[in-house]
Amino acid sequence: MSRSYLFIPGNTPNMIQNLDVFESDAVIIDFEDSVMSYDKDAARILIKNFLQKFHEQVGNIYIRINDVENSNFESDVNDTKDLHIAGYVLPKASVEAVNTLYKICNGLDIIPIIESPLALLESQKIAASKGVVGLLFGAEDFTKEMGIERTLEAKELLYPRSHIAVVCKAYNIEAIDTPYTAKDDETGLEQDAIAAKQLGFTAKALIHPNQVDAINRIFAPSPEEILQAKRIIKKSEESQKGAFSLDGKMIDLPIIEKAKKVLEKAQKYGL
Amino acid sequence: MGQNISITKPLINSIDELFGFIDMNENKNLSFHHHLRNGDGVINYVLQHYITKGITGLNLYPSSIFPAYTSILTLLKNQQINNITTNYCNGSVATYISENGLPGTFTMQTHGGRARSIQEGLSKIDIAFIAAPYVNIYGDAIGYDGKNCFGSMGYAVVDSEYAKITVLVTDTIVDEPISNPEILGKNVDYILKVDSIGDNSGIVSGTTEITKNPIGVKIAKNTSRLLHELGLIKNGFSFQSGAGGVSLRVTKDVKEIMKEQHIKASFFSGGITKYHVDMLEEGLVDELFDVQCFDLEAAHSLKRNKNHHAISASTYANPTNPAQVIKDLDVVILGATEIDLNFNVNVTTDSHQTIIGGSGGHSDTASEAKVSVIVSPLIKGRLCVIKERVTTITTLGKNVDCLVTERGIAINPLRQDLIEKLKDSKLKICTIEELLEKAYHYTNKPKNMIKREQIIGEIEDRTHDIIDYLYQK
Numbered sequence: 001m002s003r004s005y006l007f008i009p010g011n012t013p014n015m016i017q018n019l020d021v022f023e024s025d026a027v028i029i030d031f032e033d034s035v036m037s038y039d040k041d042a043a044r045i046l047i048k049n050f051l052q053k054f055h056e057q058v059g060n061i062y063i064r065i066n067d068v069e070n071s072n073f074e075s076d077v078n079d080t081k082d083l084h085i086a087g088y089v090l091p092k093a094s095v096e097a098v099n100t101l102y103k104i105c106n107g108l109d110i111i112p113i114i115e116s117p118l119a120l121l122e123s124q125k126i127a128a129s130k131g132v133v134g135l136l137f138g139a140e141d142f143t144k145e146m147g148i149e150r151t152l153e154a155k156e157l158l159y160p161r162s163h164i165a166v167v168c169k170a171y172n173i174e175a176i177d178t179p180y181t182a183k184d185d186e187t188g189l190e191q192d193a194i195a196a197k198q199l200g201f202t203a204k205a206l207i208h209p210n211q212v213d214a215i216n217r218i219f220a221p222s223p224e225e226i227l228q229a230k231r232i233i234k235k236s237e238e239s240q241k242g243a244f245s246l247d248g249k250m251i252d253l254p255i256i257e258k259a260k261k262v263l264e265k266a267q268k269y270g271l
Numbered sequence: 272m273g274q275n276i277s278i279t280k281p282l283i284n285s286i287d288e289l290f291g292f293i294d295m296n297e298n299k300n301l302s303f304h305h306h307l308r309n310g311d312g313v314i315n316y317v318l319q320h321y322i323t324k325g326i327t328g329l330n331l332y333p334s335s336i337f338p339a340y341t342s343i344l345t346l347l348k349n350q351q352i353n354n355i356t357t358n359y360c361n362g363s364v365a366t367y368i369s370e371n372g373l374p375g376t377f378t379m380q381t382h383g384g385r386a387r388s389i390q391e392g393l394s395k396i397d398i399a400f401i402a403a404p405y406v407n408i409y410g411d412a413i414g415y416d417g418k419n420c421f422g423s424m425g426y427a428v429v430d431s432e433y434a435k436i437t438v439l440v441t442d443t444i445v446d447e448p449i450s451n452p453e454i455l456g457k458n459v460d461y462i463l464k465v466d467s468i469g470d471n472s473g474i475v476s477g478t479t480e481i482t483k484n485p486i487g488v489k490i491a492k493n494t495s496r497l498l499h500e501l502g503l504i505k506n507g508f509s510f511q512s513g514a515g516g517v518s519l520r521v522t523k524d525v526k527e528i529m530k531e532q533h534i535k536a537s538f539f540s541g542g543i544t545k546y547h548v549d550m551l552e553e554g555l556v557d558e559l560f561d562v563q564c565f566d567l568e569a570a571h572s573l574k575r576n577k578n579h580h581a582i583s584a585s586t587y588a589n590p591t592n593p594a595q596v597i598k599d600l601d602v603v604i605l606g607a608t609e610i611d612l613n614f615n616v617n618v619t620t621d622s623h624q625t626i627i628g629g630s631g632g633h634s635d636t637a638s639e640a641k642v643s644v645i646v647s648p649l650i651k652g653r654l655c656v657i658k659e660r661v662t663t664i665t666t667l668g669k670n671v672d673c674l675v676t677e678r679g680i681a682i683n684p685l686r687q688d689l690i691e692k693l694k695d696s697k698l699k700i701c702t703i704e705e706l707l708e709k710a711y712h713y714t715n716k717p718k719n720m721i722k723r724e725q726i727i728g729e730i731e732d733r734t735h736d737i738i739d740y741l742y743q744k
Contacts, residue, residue: 054712
């Protein structure tokens with residue numbers, strides 16, 4: 001359960017050194033698009049050495065490896081699967097690709113990226129695959145494959161976002177929204193994140209550390225939500241009933257479970 | 272009622288003509304201000320004459336030395352300079368002095384200390400050459416008008432008052448009276464007309480933009496949270512933040528808190544930028560006390576806004592001046608090249624002992640502000656900013672209260688009151704020793720490369736105490 005997944009290029013020592021500084025709940029060290037082909041082995045060496053020495057400093061770390069068709073795929077996994085990482089983010093996901101990764105990744109978590117129309121249609125099966133703990137929406141590649149322009153308003157993303165959010169909820173895994181690429185547009189970032197949360201996303205990926213605060217705030221329960229959840233749990237404990245009334249509204253088991261999740265999140269994030 | 276009588280000043284049209292009136296060999300203590308920073312054209316223009324004439328035994332008192340002041344390097348190489356007293360030194364002159372020293376003494380003072388020293392006669396100025404962008408025939412001058420306006424003339428005021436001979440060097444002379452002049456005609460002896468005093472776009476030297484670097488942003492966020500938790504951001508508070516990228520980000524974050532909580536500050540002081548001007552114009556602060564403008568937006572604001580005041584270095588930070596502005600300062604945000612376990616701060620030399628800066632107002636404001644906050648990345652490149660002992664002490668640790676880094680905040684143990692206020696804080700408060708250990712975990716402990724054999728200069732605090740020495744690298 002993380003609110004923010006911060007991408008950091010795997011070949012940038014000054015950024016890697018500060019993984020724990022940016023306060024992102026999870027970090028995705030990138031071996032794929034942000035690392036040029038000639039630098040991929042250097043990135044693996046850097047990350048291996050760094051995580052062997054500094055693993056206690058950093059918490060929830062994922063590595064975005066190269067896709068299963070790429071010649072670096074196996075090296076990316078074999079060089080890192082024994083490190084202290086939470087798992088892998090898998091680009092160009094398909095059921096077969098997830099299964100291929102699962103066989104060699106020592107049971108680490110897998111977060112497939114849904115970034116093609118076919119993957120979107122397959123997303124239920126991908127979500128149900130072994131090792132998958134969440135789906136990450138990749139809007140840049142998705143819109144490219146669709147032959148449509150990605151806009152800041154993101155109306156063109158409404159359907160794939162809704163679909164992914166529903167699938168993730170159905171399979172009880174994390175729904176991670178695509179990064180907002182206008183890194184200096186704080187207002188746009190907030191609007192985009194709120195829209196994703198409204199659709200059911202539980203987290204958002206980011207491409208710049210300066211976006212972490214806003215994402216953590218938006219995907220955390222608000223003070224009002226926490227207060228209401230506390231009231232629901234208190235009334236539930238006092239009434240000893242499966243359903244009861246609070247402020248004139250009926251409260252039943254799903255609402256009580258939701259309130260518990262809110263308090264669980266609040267506790268986790270120290271709110 | 273008495274009547275002010277203005278007397279026109281001798282107008283000189285060339286440096287040769289000027290030295291028809293002044294004996295160069297009798298007047299070798301020369302002062303300059305640095306308001307035009309790297310765009311200054313006056314220092315090189317004047318000193319070229321001394322180079323040409325081969326005058327030796329010069330003693331220079333520039334308020335700062337910037338890389339563009341290449342004539343000083345020539346004079347040094349020609350062995351024409353005995354002593355230099357300044358507040359900041361950067362560029363080829365700084366490198367030369369770091370490697371060679373001077374025949375006499377290289378003294379680094381603070382801005383307030385310089386004003387005090389001149390007033391008390393410890394620094395005896397024979398000729399003050401004052402670049403002035405807008406002058407009238409009576410010798411009155413302001414810095415915030417004219418084609419090369421640069422804003423406040425704060426550092427030059429005391430020179431004009433105490434120098435044996437004061438020469439205004441200008442490219443703009445008018446006949447009309449000037450209201451509220453910064454330099455008073457009664458203190459001026461000559462007006463030297465030149466084609467240009469320099470390029471005022473050069474005042475924007477260094478970082479004067481809000482940082483977007485994520486480490487800088489994190490440090491700024493930690494700082495504004497710290498100030499908030501200490502209860503320092505409240506109605507009527509006063510603040511100084513300078514022009515560094517992180518300091519300006521702190522200012523931005525503090526501004527957000529002020530707007531959210533409807534807080535208005537009483538004054539901002541020191542070096543002023545467009546960001547401080549914006550806050551004045553948005554009604555978030557009552558007054559700006561400006562000893563130096565860091566951009567032209569600030570210079571233009573001085574002309575149009577009656578609550579934006581140009582002040583002299585003495586009014587700014589002279590410890591013996593009862594009207595000293597910074598004695599009422601609540602918070603100052605400062606940078607550091609190094610800080611040590613006793614909270615001594617170095618902004619004068621790098622870790623290889625090359626002179627790269629100087630106090631400016633660092634020690635002045637840290638000494639006077641109720642809370643002084645140093646902001647710095649804990650790890651710069653591959654080195655920790657914290658040392659067991661700084662290479663050079665610019666500001667004494669007893670005057671430094673907080674160190675804010677991206678990995679935690681250290682409070683000087685001398686400030687138990689602050690530590691007590693922060694005991695329940697969610698901020699990462701730790702000792703400076705703990706911060707050092709965190710950094711060493713990444714960088715390991717560097718070898719000590721400092722040589723302390725040949726003294727080449729001294730660090731004079733605003734109290735006149737010599738608090739450290741500069742050593743040949």
